[in-house]
Amino acid sequence: MNKxxxxxxxxxxxxxxxxxxxFNEMKEKIxxxxxxxGFLPIDTPIIEMSxxxxxxxxxxxxxxxxxxxxxxxDLSLRFDLTVPLAKxxxxxxxxLAFPFRRYQIGKVYRGERPQKGRFREFxxxxxxxxxxxxxxxxxxxxxxxxxxNTIKELGFNDFCICINNRKILNGLFKELNQEENSVExxxxxxxxxxxxxxxxxxxLEDMNVEKTSIDRIIEFIEIDGTTNEKLEKLEKLxxxxxxxxxxxxxxxxxVKYIRSFGVPDTNFKVDLSIARGLDYYTGTVxxxxxxxxxxxxxxxxxxxxxxxxxxxxxxxxxxxxVSIGLTRLFYKLNELQAxxxxxxxxxxxxxxxxxxxxxxxxxxxxxxRNAGIETENYLEDKKIKAxxxxxxxxxxxxxxxxxxxxxxxxxxTLKNMQTGEQQxxxxxxxKKAINE
Amino acid sequence: MNKxxxxxxxxxxxxxxxxxxxFNEMKEKIxxxxxxxGFLPIDTPIIEMSxxxxxxxxxxxxxxxxxxxxxxxDLSLRFDLTVPLAKxxxxxxxxLAFPFRRYQIGKVYRGERPQKGRFREFxxxxxxxxxxxxxxxxxxxxxxxxxxNTIKELGFNDFCICINNRKILNGLFKELNQEENSVExxxxxxxxxxxxxxxxxxxLEDMNVEKTSIDRIIEFIEIDGTTNEKLEKLEKLxxxxxxxxxxxxxxxxxVKYIRSFGVPDTNFKVDLSIARGLDYYTGTVxxxxxxxxxxxxxxxxxxxxxxxxxxxxxxxxxxxxVSIGLTRLFYKLNELQAxxxxxxxxxxxxxxxxxxxxxxxxxxxxxxRNAGIETENYLEDKKIKAxxxxxxxxxxxxxxxxxxxxxxxxxxTLKNMQTGEQQxxxxxxxKKAINE
Numbered sequence: 017m018n019k020x021x022x023x024x025x026x027x028x029x030x031x032x033x034x035x036x037x038x039f040n041e042m043k044e045k046i047x048x049x050x051x052x053x054g055f056l057p058i059d060t061p062i063i064e065m066s067x068x069x070x071x072x073x074x075x076x077x078x079x080x081x082x083x084x085x086x087x088x089x090d091l092s093l094r095f096d097l098t099v100p101l102a103k104x105x106x107x108x109x110x111x112l113a114f115p116f117r118r119y120q121i122g123k124v125y126r127g128e129r130p131q132k133g134r135f136r137e138f139x140x141x142x143x144x145x146x147x148x149x150x151x152x153x154x155x156x157x158x159x160x161x162x163x164x165n166t167i168k169e170l171g172f173n174d175f176c177i178c179i180n181n182r183k184i185l186n187g188l189f190k191e192l193n194q195e196e197n198s199v200e201x202x203x204x205x206x207x208x209x210x211x212x213x214x215x216x217x218x219x220l221e222d223m224n225v226e227k228t229s230i231d232r233i234i235e236f237i238e239i240d241g242t243t244n245e246k247l248e249k250l251e252k253l254x255x256x257x258x259x260x261x262x263x264x265x266x267x268x269x270x271v272k273y274i275r276s277f278g279v280p281d282t283n284f285k286v287d288l289s290i291a292r293g294l295d296y297y298t299g300t301v302x303x304x305x306x307x308x309x310x311x312x313x314x315x316x317x318x319x320x321x322x323x324x325x326x327x328x329x330x331x332x333x334x335x336x337x338v339s340i341g342l343t344r345l346f347y348k349l350n351e352l353q354a355x356x357x358x359x360x361x362x363x364x365x366x367x368x369x370x371x372x373x374x375x376x377x378x379x380x381x382x383x384x385r386n387a388g389i390e391t392e393n394y395l396e397d398k399k400i401k402a403x404x405x406x407x408x409x410x411x412x413x414x415x416x417x418x419x420x421x422x423x424x425x426x427x428x429t430l431k432n433m434q435t436g437e438q439q440x441x442x443x444x445x446x447k448k449a450i451n452e
Numbered sequence: 453m454n455k456x457x458x459x460x461x462x463x464x465x466x467x468x469x470x471x472x473x474x475f476n477e478m479k480e481k482i483x484x485x486x487x488x489x490g491f492l493p494i495d496t497p498i499i500e501m502s503x504x505x506x507x508x509x510x511x512x513x514x515x516x517x518x519x520x521x522x523x524x525x526d527l528s529l530r531f532d533l534t535v536p537l538a539k540x541x542x543x544x545x546x547x548l549a550f551p552f553r554r555y556q557i558g559k560v561y562r563g564e565r566p567q568k569g570r571f572r573e574f575x576x577x578x579x580x581x582x583x584x585x586x587x588x589x590x591x592x593x594x595x596x597x598x599x600x601n602t603i604k605e606l607g608f609n610d611f612c613i614c615i616n617n618r619k620i621l622n623g624l625f626k627e628l629n630q631e632e633n634s635v636e637x638x639x640x641x642x643x644x645x646x647x648x649x650x651x652x653x654x655x656l657e658d659m660n661v662e663k664t665s666i667d668r669i670i671e672f673i674e675i676d677g678t679t680n681e682k683l684e685k686l687e688k689l690x691x692x693x694x695x696x697x698x699x700x701x702x703x704x705x706x707v708k709y710i711r712s713f714g715v716p717d718t719n720f721k722v723d724l725s726i727a728r729g730l731d732y733y734t735g736t737v738x739x740x741x742x743x744x745x746x747x748x749x750x751x752x753x754x755x756x757x758x759x760x761x762x763x764x765x766x767x768x769x770x771x772x773x774v775s776i777g778l779t780r781l782f783y784k785l786n787e788l789q790a791x792x793x794x795x796x797x798x799x800x801x802x803x804x805x806x807x808x809x810x811x812x813x814x815x816x817x818x819x820x821r822n823a824g825i826e827t828e829n830y831l832e833d834k835k836i837k838a839x840x841x842x843x844x845x846x847x848x849x850x851x852x853x854x855x856x857x858x859x860x861x862x863x864x865t866l867k868n869m870q871t872g873e874q875q876x877x878x879x880x881x882x883k884k885a886i887n888e
Contacts, residue, residue, distance in 0.1 A: 020507045022542040022764040033492035052821050054799030054828030056469035071456045084520030106458040206717040276814040328458040378712040385488050392490030395590035395816035409549040430874030
């Protein structure tokens with residue numbers, strides 16, 4: 017028979033079991049952390065009607081969509097978890113309690129050009145809080161609290177959650193009558209580290225921005241110091257525009273309550289340079305960096321939006337949310353050898369029978385499993401060496417050997433595979449030894 | 453703006469959060485049970501190359517596939533987890549330890565005609581054990597052990613795992629020189645309850661099956677009694693055909709070791725009438741029924757197969773596995789009100805502030821979360837009645853109220869939402885009360 021080469025599509029991550037254990041452990045920790053804050057789970061279909069899924073999309077996103085027909089239906093695979101959330105909230109509005117706090121962890125699809133470290137199928141881990149008509153600014157302080165706890169759970173201490181409020185910069189531009197030029201001005205500002213302050217000023221002059229306005233823009237982008245110092249300097253800018261004032265007030269509230277949520281100043285800061293691309297966000301924005309692995313980029317981003325589901329409903333549904341791109345994060349951390357699982361194998365014990373009749377070995381396995389210990393019985397008729405090699409390859413920490421002597425004396429021989437230490441114990445003693 | 457109706461495709465299950473909690477709890481229990489037996493997790497892509505995924509498929513299955521082009525690629529969504537497993541094992545053969553014991557829980561896709569209780573997107577929960585060249589019959593006894601533990605974990609006691617071995621019936625047909633007519637004879641046998649023994653005999657006579665052969669077929673299908681009695685009666689049939697003898701010997705071994713695995717005779721039986729359609733299975737076969745809910749059909753089926761990945765590799769890879777169709781099972785059990793979650797909400801406590809400054813309420817939330825208690829802070833500026841209504845709607849079991857008195861005395865007011873009981877406690881006392 018002609019064989020077909022077994023292969024996986026480029027851009028689709030498929031792991032060996034020992035890596036999968038590590039991946040699942042990360043996913044599990046994120047889930048537990050989200051649940052610790054009381055977020056509710058939902059699970060939406062991967063396939064949606066194109067009309068529903070693409071109500072808003074356009075441009076680059078639309079080109080990346082996996083879209084196809086099945087029968088009379090024009091279908092698409094979801095490319096994020098936000099649009100399905102919007103659909104879900106609009107559809108189930110009457111059955112939800114608001115603020116609706118949900119998490120969703122699932123695969124999304126983008127037919128990007130394949131590239132090392134870029135994936136076409138990847139897990140997103142999202143939390144969002146959706147208000148009915150309005151949503152307190154305190155929710156914006158909840159996000160960094162959840163991020164902080166989640167990243168800590170993942171085993172990292174040296175990270176920084178950067179916070180900003182889009183109303184501040186937008187308010188400044190409004191004050192300076194530069195709203196129309198805001199995109200261009202931001203583009204120039206972003207180059208300051210590369211081209212230097214003098215060239216930024218020159219570029220702004222070339223755009224015919226007034227001298228006094230340039231001064232205030234420069235004053236703004238030179239704001240530095242601690243979080244409290246930055247907030248004070250923002251105050252001292254004396255911007256009278258309402259949008260700016262509102263943004264600053266929100267940012268102050270968020271900072272205050274982030275601290276109440278127990279997030280230390282070492283793990284968050286006000287960063288006036290992050291603006292989170294896209295016009296989607298309207299207030300608070302977040303980006304999160306692992307200080308030792310800045311090259312990964314932001315590992316958890318998000319922000320506040322005015323209206324989640326305007327394409328589906330007249331209800332005003334403001335929200336705030338963040339997302340972790342788990343597949344990419346796992347891939348990068350694994351590549352950098354920055355993560356290690358607390359367990360290498362699922363089984364804690366491999367029970368091996370030295371006699372042909374496996375009855376006793378199976379019974380020992382039952383007792384261990386009933387005590388909550390993940391236990392595997394080795395069932396193949398192989399030499400003892402092969403059995404230990406199997407335990408070794410799977411990195412199972414203990415092997416229990418059942419031979420004639422063990423059966424006669426109602427004991428087990430327990431071998432610690434790491435130390436090589438071997439003990440003859442009662443089953444009760446073995447249970448204890450394994451659980452330690 | 454014109455609104456688009458937010459809707460979900462027919463045949464795609466989308467649950468409200470309280471149902472999703474229940475669904476996830478079932479999924480989690482199945483995962484834990486599979487891991488208890490040391491099965492390793494894998495996670496394969498939902499999209500595969502059609503050439504790879506459809507190497508074997510044909511007929512009905514192929515018609516149901518979600519298949520489409522993206523760029524130059526002919527792609528398909530997986531319709532089960534077995535073909536991806538075959539691909540995975542063939543592809544990663546050199547990096548796996550055999551027997552390779554894996555579980556996979558994930559969504560699969562079949563574009564079936566939509567029907568109540570039939571799904572186009574549904575979760576399968578699979579375990580398989582794959583041997584390299586050979587695989588001990590003891591593995592066939594492992595499956596009922598895992599099924600038994602899993603169904604018990606799901607909260608059911610009254611169920612039966614039916615076991616058969618296809619070699620027995622195939623061996624009998626071989627003995628009677630009726631191999632070519634086996635499909636037709638089985639069709640007739642299956643109707644015995646409907647049309648009666650006499651008519652079965654008549655049908656077989658019409659097919660020109662010899663009298664002595666008919667007698668032996670009838671003798672076979674009339675085998676009844678306990679598991680041990682059935683095995684004895686099979687022995688007494690005195691079939692000399694090797695395939696039959698092998699099947700019977702395997703069945704006896706499987707029964708013996710199922711008992712060693714601690715599965716009581718009340719939860720399994722030899723059922724010579726189950727043959728698990730399809731020629732895919734070559735030895736042991738399984739079906740599992742909830743006795744009180746027979747109408748659901750088999751909730752966990754599977755069997756032994758000779759060669760997992762013959763379309764991809766020359767290696768002989770025999771295996772045995774079972775699968776739970778979780779989406780349908782959940783749907784049916786939920787409809788029959790046969791399942792209830794141990795928790796109705798994710799949050800155990802809702803912390804409510806009676807004063808505008810939420811600092812104290814947030815700090816109380818931190819303390820509870822750090823003690824491992826899922827805790828939500830209510831952050832909206834609403835009347836106290838609305839806050840309690842929210843806790844009620846989400847079925848959160850406790851509410852903690854923080855007012856001026858509580859802040860002054862460094863205590864909390866804890867309300868048990870089920871009993872209505874309200875207590876003033878220190879935070880430490882509140883933690884204890886909630887954990888009880």
